[in-house]
Amino acid sequence: MLLVDFLRDKLELTGTHIGCDTGHCGACTIMLNDVTVKSCLLLAAQTNNSKILTIEGVSADGKLHSLQEAFLEHQGLQCGYCTPGMILSSLFLLKRNPAPSEDEIKKAIDGNLCRCTGYLGIVKAVKAAATRMRQGGVNH
Amino acid sequence: MKLRLAAPNALIDINGITELSYIREENGTIAIGALTRHDELSRNKIIQEKCVLLAEAANVIADQQVRNRGTIGGSLAHADPTADLPTACMAVNASIITRSESGSRSVASRDFFRDFFTTALERDEIIQEVRIPIPPPRSGGAYTKLAKGHNDLALVAVAAQASLRSSDVCNAISVVLGGIGSTPTHATETEKLLLGQVIDDRLIREASLKAAEGITPNPDFRATSELKLKIARTLTERTVKTAVSRAHGGS
Numbered sequence: 001m002l003l004v005d006f007l008r009d010k011l012e013l014t015g016t017h018i019g020c021d022t023g024h025c026g027a028c029t030i031m032l033n034d035v036t037v038k039s040c041l042l043l044a045a046q047t048n049n050s051k052i053l054t055i056e057g058v059s060a061d062g063k064l065h066s067l068q069e070a071f072l073e074h075q076g077l078q079c080g081y082c083t084p085g086m087i088l089s090s091l092f093l094l095k096r097n098p099a100p101s102e103d104e105i106k107k108a109i110d111g112n113l114c115r116c117t118g119y120l121g122i123v124k125a126v127k128a129a130a131t132r133m134r135q136g137g138v139n140h
Numbered sequence: 141m142k143l144r145l146a147a148p149n150a151l152i153d154i155n156g157i158t159e160l161s162y163i164r165e166e167n168g169t170i171a172i173g174a175l176t177r178h179d180e181l182s183r184n185k186i187i188q189e190k191c192v193l194l195a196e197a198a199n200v201i202a203d204q205q206v207r208n209r210g211t212i213g214g215s216l217a218h219a220d221p222t223a224d225l226p227t228a229c230m231a232v233n234a235s236i237i238t239r240s241e242s243g244s245r246s247v248a249s250r251d252f253f254r255d256f257f258t259t260a261l262e263r264d265e266i267i268q269e270v271r272i273p274i275p276p277p278r279s280g281g282a283y284t285k286l287a288k289g290h291n292d293l294a295l296v297a298v299a300a301q302a303s304l305r306s307s308d309v310c311n312a313i314s315v316v317l318g319g320i321g322s323t324p325t326h327a328t329e330t331e332k333l334l335l336g337q338v339i340d341d342r343l344i345r346e347a348s349l350k351a352a353e354g355i356t357p358n359p360d361f362r363a364t365s366e367l368k369l370k371i372a373r374t375l376t377e378r379t380v381k382t383a384v385s386r387a388h389g390g391s
Contacts, residue, residue, distance in 0.1 A: 041209070089204060111204055
């Protein structure tokens with residue numbers, strides 16, 4: 001059983017999406033032991049005793065993460081299908097590089113396809129979130 | 141497996157063998173454990189300083205999620221001729237250390253890749269380590285690829301590594317093409333023209349025109365044979381230029 005199917009069907013954590021199921025689209029991106037991976041390219045059994053973060057764990061105490069707020073404010077989404085993966089990839093970038101350039105943001109979300117936005121809103125949102133997080137905004 | 145290239149009856153996950161993930165200098169070589177991730181390879185100081193073409197190749201593999209998970213051992217064992225690390229490893233004359241129940245052996249990368257997705261690995265062997273001789277001072281390397289989109293496999297890729305004497309004469313040169321044949325392929329005519337010469341831009345241009353001499357590139361759904369030849373010549377010129385200029389700069 002694939003990890004993405006285990007998350008969605010067994011744990012009923014349906015925030016992690018299946019876009020292509022061939023490892024191309026990035027909709028199923030999660031963090032495994034603090035790094036982003038595609039959960040359609042892993043078997044659930046391989047991740048025994050691992051630390052997994054899905055979109056459900058990004059917000060805390062009913063409050064959105066700075067990144068999620070920025071996606072809302074800057075139209076970083078339209079249909080929302082790619083958004084969980086986009087958020088996880090952006091989160092990984094900002095943990096490693098708190099002040100990324102536009103090119104660095106584009107490279108970081110290279111593995112996440114979006115068919116609606118044209119990416120401009122997403123890049124804007126990540127930039128805005130980075131600024132807010134550096135200034136000590138919500139960053140859990 | 142997702143692309144149905146392999147359909148094994150059973151899988152053994154070796155990701156738990158954390159001892160196989162390392163990069164260290166050892167007796168004039170860089171030793172890289174088979175489970176070293178592409179992301180680590182692209183950001184490691186030793187690789188960046190002493191074997192920069194490998195860092196450059198690792199940095200353009202697919203996307204961040206794949207670089208976080210993919211390993212050098214996995215990439216070499218898979219032996220996709222359009223993949224980045226096989227081409228890069230061949231250009232720096234890497235040896236592949238294999239391991240089986242009966243012991244280990246070392247295979248030169250130029251003997252390791254046999255055909256499309258086919259290597260010198262025996263059925264009971266896995267890759268344990270990749271070993272790269274540390275280039276002498278006044279060496280430089282570069283890796284360039286052209287692909288359809290940022291994260292696709294290469295149409296054509298070129299890895300070049302050059303060493304210069306104090307007199308600026310080139311005493312070692314390696315130019316390897318990826319995406320052209322069924323395995324990474326040395327551009328032997330180009331190498332012959334550059335070896336033993338004081339290399340300038342004109343010579344690089346002349347030598348690059350011979351980059352795929354005697355080779356008919358495999359056409360695929362990405363590009364025709366003729367287009368691949370043209371790309372190979374252009375990329376060879378750019379990549380050798382960068383490698384030689386880095387050799388002059390001492391990096």
